[in-house]
Amino acid sequence: MEQVSIKDLSQFVDQEVEIKAWVSNFRSSGKIAFWQLRDGAGFAQAILNSTDLDEVKWQEAQKVTLETSVKIIGKVSKHPKKEEYEIQVTDFEFYQIAEEYPIAKKDHGVDFLLDNRHLWLRSSKQWAIQRVRNTLISATYDFFRENDFIKIDSPILTPNACEGTTELFELDYFDNTAYLSQSGQLYLEAAIFAHKNVFDFGPVFRAEKSKTRRHLTEFWMMDAEMAFIDLAENLQVQEDLVRFMVTAVLEKNKAELEILERDIKPLENIIKPFYKITYTEAVNKLQELGSDIKDGADLGADDETKLTQEYDNPIFITHYPAAIKSFYMKRDEQDETKALCADLLAPEGYGEISGGSQREDDYNVLLKRIKEHKLSVEDFQWYLDLRKYGSVPHGGFGFGLERIVTWVCGIQHVRETIPFPRTIYRIKP
Numbered sequence: 001m002e003q004v005s006i007k008d009l010s011q012f013v014d015q016e017v018e019i020k021a022w023v024s025n026f027r028s029s030g031k032i033a034f035w036q037l038r039d040g041a042g043f044a045q046a047i048l049n050s051t052d053l054d055e056v057k058w059q060e061a062q063k064v065t066l067e068t069s070v071k072i073i074g075k076v077s078k079h080p081k082k083e084e085y086e087i088q089v090t091d092f093e094f095y096q097i098a099e100e101y102p103i104a105k106k107d108h109g110v111d112f113l114l115d116n117r118h119l120w121l122r123s124s125k126q127w128a129i130q131r132v133r134n135t136l137i138s139a140t141y142d143f144f145r146e147n148d149f150i151k152i153d154s155p156i157l158t159p160n161a162c163e164g165t166t167e168l169f170e171l172d173y174f175d176n177t178a179y180l181s182q183s184g185q186l187y188l189e190a191a192i193f194a195h196k197n198v199f200d201f202g203p204v205f206r207a208e209k210s211k212t213r214r215h216l217t218e219f220w221m222m223d224a225e226m227a228f229i230d231l232a233e234n235l236q237v238q239e240d241l242v243r244f245m246v247t248a249v250l251e252k253n254k255a256e257l258e259i260l261e262r263d264i265k266p267l268e269n270i271i272k273p274f275y276k277i278t279y280t281e282a283v284n285k286l287q288e289l290g291s292d293i294k295d296g297a298d299l300g301a302d303d304e305t306k307l308t309q310e311y312d313n314p315i316f317i318t319h320y321p322a323a324i325k326s327f328y329m330k331r332d333e334q335d336e337t338k339a340l341c342a343d344l345l346a347p348e349g350y351g352e353i354s355g356g357s358q359r360e361d362d363y364n365v366l367l368k369r370i371k372e373h374k375l376s377v378e379d380f381q382w383y384l385d386l387r388k389y390g391s392v393p394h395g396g397f398g399f400g401l402e403r404i405v406t407w408v409c410g411i412q413h414v415r416e417t418i419p420f421p422r423t424i425y426r427i428k429p
């Protein structure tokens with residue numbers, strides 16, 4: 001007997017196969033029962049007929065509950081109308097008849113679902129989201145590998161801040177204080193001198209007090225850092241990466257996007273060049289759209305939503321005021337008040353998915369910035385050193401994985417994109 005995965009059923013039409021799965025739904029109409037099976041790779045319907053099974057088995061089949069685990073033996077057939085395959089059950093065996101499943105079909109509030117995240121992960125939408133996330137992760141690795149980037153694993157326990165000191169998780173580190181990393185960027189900057197083009201991909205931490213649908217306290221970032229590049233080249237790499245990632249999902253996750261009811265037109269659209277506007281242009285546009293944003297202020301979540309609703313393709317916003325950006329960003333020679341930086345905003349109201357910049361590569365200017373930002377020169381001495389031994393123009397960017405998954409899946413809230421979300425209100429389960 002061939003042990004098969006639901007995704008391969010089309011290759012086994014009219015053959016008898018064995019499937020190990022969970023019953024994610026079931027219904028019965030007298031002499032016939034339908035079990036919706038979930039085997040990890042997909043969903044398929046098993047049909048049990050009282051005439052095909054002996055009386056004892058048929059009676060046993062009545063004991064099925066939601067999430068019961070089962071081994072099914074049956075013949076594969078194609079759905080008469082749809083591109084779906086079904087199993088006509090000839091025999092089955094329960095691994096376990098599940099207790100009453102807390103997540104029934106009725107609508108639950110999101111808090112209940114999050115409290116039961118360990119179970120909620122099984123439902124079809126959540127299943128689809130994690131599959132899309134997995135494709136986006138694999139595509140990231142594939143893209144960087146194909147483009148000769150070396151993966152550098154940056155540390156999680158760090159002695160200093162990367163993205164400002166207000167959102168740091170602090171912990172006792174023997175006789176010292178350590179912080180959980182906010183971004184691997186500074187360490188990647190060290191690695192470019194050995195490897196030229198590098199990336200990392202791992203969890204980062206922000207003690208975000210924000211309660212928006214875009215913020216987590218623990219999320220996954222992929223940072224990239226490149227030697228000998230300028231801002232335009234940096235944006236080009238991001239554009240290529242996003243295209244590569246989205247194309248991978250469109251190719252590999254058709255069924256998942258269907259479950260999510262994602263309109264794929266806007267995703268197919270990203271073959272066009274991304275929009276590029278300056279911060280000043282963005283502020284003007286936002287004011288026209290009725291925002292009360294002041295010149296010099298950072299874009300709020302509502303501003304990002306408002307702005308990106310106007311676009312059908314991702315948008316780079318460049319040249320933010322240096323005063324609202326990080327200490328390491330190089331300034332624009334034409335206008336010293338602006339940073340050579342760009343945020344990448346996803347369209348359809350989604351907002352920022354990546355932040356990047358040219359880095360200050362001059363020792364004395366960087367020293368001045370560190371002092372201006374009241375950071376410890378001693379702690380950053382290693383980072384300053386990089387500007388002493390073969391300094392080069394360089395830059396990079398960091399993508400928030402969960403923000404991209406949210407956009408690509410077309411869902412509302414970032415908390416559904418990570419298996420076990422952490423926010424200011426939630427550290428369980």
Ligand code: 4AD
Pocket residue numbers: 162163182183184185206208214215216217219221223224352353354355356357396397398399400401402403414
């Ligand atoms: O814009 P950010 O803060 O940039 C950096 O950390 C740079 N050091 C990256 C670099 O240049 N290598 O964060 C990068 C991205 C954001 O664009 C956003 O997508 C995501 O990380 N992000 C968050 N995602 C979820 N929850 C949060 N609290 C996030 N904060 C940032």
Ligand code: MG
Pocket residue numbers: 343352354355
């Ligand atoms: Mg940012």
